[in-house]
């Protein structure tokens with residue numbers, strides 16, 4: 001659904017952000033895009049949405065070159081940006097103005113998402129709090145029914161109950177013909193939601209695996225003592241003990257800890273990548 005090949009991009013001369021970046025994302029999945037500050041997550045999402053153009057290589061979405069911004073593609077892609085502007089209009093006027101760009105927009109679903117998020121429907125958008133505005137955009141994004149839905153830090157600014165509502169509505173929205181990509185630093189907000197993990201670092205994608213394949217190859221444990229005989233790839237030690245990522249030699253089932261996985265890959269990239277090759 002999204003095929004990025006040998007992507008090169010820089011904002012400034014001689015300061016490449018992406019070099020030979022490759023990424024293939026399929027329909028029917030919810031991808032979590034993780035990376036350090038400044039790794040290029042927002043930039044990559046904007047390349048997919050056709051808001052930034054490659055310096056080299058290709059970025060194809062639904063077989064369209066995203067930089068060409070063809071209407072047939074733009075009506076199938078929705079990006080919820082990290083920072084956004086909403087006009088000084090009512091929710092109703094906003095929907096009447098922007099929904100026509102999306103042929104499968106479901107107005108009934110939009111108002112039911114707002115209800116789920118407890119958003120008052122008769123306010124001017126500019127009079128809402130940041131979190132309320134974010135919920136309006138997320139509701140709108142889901143109601144567009146685009147095949148590609150991209151969200152940049154969607155849970156920033158959401159209160160605690162809204163985060164679980166967010167997980168609920170996104171999980172219900174994914175269908176076999178949709179691809180959802182969510183970037184975040186709040187990995188716990190994506191717990192039980194994403195089914196694949198993509199990590200960007202050092203100008204390229206260094207990891208792209210399903211949660212199932214991660215838990216097949218790796219096990220996540222809390223140990224009271226570290227033991228040299230164990231196939232530990234990364235350990236995070238604190239007062240409670242040692243949270244470790246190990247080779248899953250005994251085919252044990254464990255629950256993925258995305259924060260631990262992320263730190264493990266950044267600090268022991270080669271050994272972990274070899275396990276998945």
Ligand SMILES: Nc1ncnc2c1ncn2[C@@H]1O[C@H](COP(=O)(O)OP(=O)(O)OP(=O)(O)O)[C@@H](O)[C@H]1O
Nearest residue numbers: 011012017035036037038039040041042043044185
């Ligand atoms: N419009 C711009 N002009 C110049 N440089 C930019 C611009 N936007 C981003 N950058 C730079 O590109 C790099 C990647 O930025 P980007 O926002 O894509 O990273 P990110 O992974 O989303 O970061 P964060 O996790 O902090 O949101 C950063 O070094 C940033 O300073």
